Amino acid sequence: MGPPVSPVGYDALVARLRRAGCVWAEDEARLLLTAGGGPETLAERVDRRVAGEPLEYLLGWAEFCGERIDVESGVFVPRARTALLVSAAVRVTGPAATVVELCCGSGAISRVLARRLTAPRLLAAVDVDPAAVACARRNLAAVGVPVFAGDLFDPLPAAWRGRLDLVVANAPYVPTAAMVLLPPEARRYESAAALDGGPDGLAVLRRLAAAAPDWLAPGGHLVVEVGRAQVEQFHAVLTEAGLVPSVVRDDVFDATAMMGRCPDDVAGRRYEN
Template identity: 85%
Template sequence: MGAPVSPAAYEALVARLRQAGCVWAEEEARLLVAAGGGPQRLAGLVDRRVAGEPLEYLLGWAEFCGERIDVDPGVFVPRARTALLVSAAARVTGPAASVVELCCGSGAISRVLARRLAAPRLLAAVDVDPAAVACARRNLAAVGAPVFVGDLFDPLPVAWRGRLDLVVANAPYVPTAAMALLPPEARRYESAAALDGGPDGLAVLRRLAAAAPDWLAPGGHLVVEVGQGQVDRFRAVLTEVGLAPSVVRDEASDAIAMLGRYPDDVAGGRYEN
């Protein structure tokens, strides 16, 4: 329960947040009041928000695709535009699928896919950051999805090779030189490893694409998010590793999802049931 706040104090709080540059000042004020355990704690939360700390860290959660996702300080905060990635992944994944989310952060994508997909046979997530893994394990405990700590496919059981119907990842794709242009709350508070994609933003995505064909089942898909200006380069990457590329865009949210489909006609059938 939040601390009682007089109308005058609430309006002053909204004005302070708006002056600090919070676009949704009234909504943020409402959430901070609801989260505050008393006047002193509320004042501390407001001070931290005005200083630039992400609202999600102050609340301890983020709303994503209709789910309330736990978010710990330093863990990548799920963005609204990543809803396109989730929708694109769900559209190409049939019932009883085997699904792995890489670079999972809080596990938000897996949490939503667990609800949207028809009884996935397998759902698991991976992140290289132990803090993100701890957060994702809380978010995915209710759906029984294991979360592994390690680099991309490395910690997954070898028996899963060639058997995954969907590999989905919101991997880091910000070019290193563009990191300085990110909003201060992302640049100062989120893990750089969750954002920095190397010189052209595709360093992690290239490694992911190169390894994906060994893990995808025939007809399976790799689905990732990329930035504006990266589509042509990543399309070439997918083609080079043997995945058929396609692109889904949402102009309203400035979001781009790219898909790479592994062919059905795998020569000789790499793996036997």
């Protein structure tokens, strides 16, 4: 199938996008031309894209692990590399698992896990940003996952302590000093709170690891994404928290996921019936 027919002109649009630095100019041109809304809307979207606004905000959705995820301005756009986080979570989680996603953003991870896990009990997704919470509620309504507003475990019912089989989170892990090195479309348009992980990038992840043993069931797992250079340091963080660390890499997408397993003699000790 050839490119869509438009008064703007496919070839001219590709050339303009390429001049603006869009690496996948042909794909972006097709998506913009088929997004609907008429010539004026198209022209506005193209101008915004050339100015650096993320394509996903202009379309209103992002593709993630085969799912079309609603996104809106300011909400973290799910990245292709986070597919490794999903596959790592599936690998360590058995059937009928109780699952919570923290720092959920658009809810993309929970949406995919609802399809991939066997008979999962996805109890909740959580985010501290009101815009992300609203977006995640739209994405997760169809799979029946409630979305709570709050910081990490804070909004979860106390009765869930010691009973979670999987806690998954794509928490912010970019060191503050490295924020200036991010692509402009991320740095200028996405929420800094979803990206900035503090001085060493592990400020949120360190709090998450420290709290996780109180919430995980025996043999339960915390699964998170980190940067390649943070593996050794976060390995120590997980160990100090009483979790057993492991790591998986995807060199194609430069992705790193780390798991922390809660040993049977640690998990849930304070919350036995």
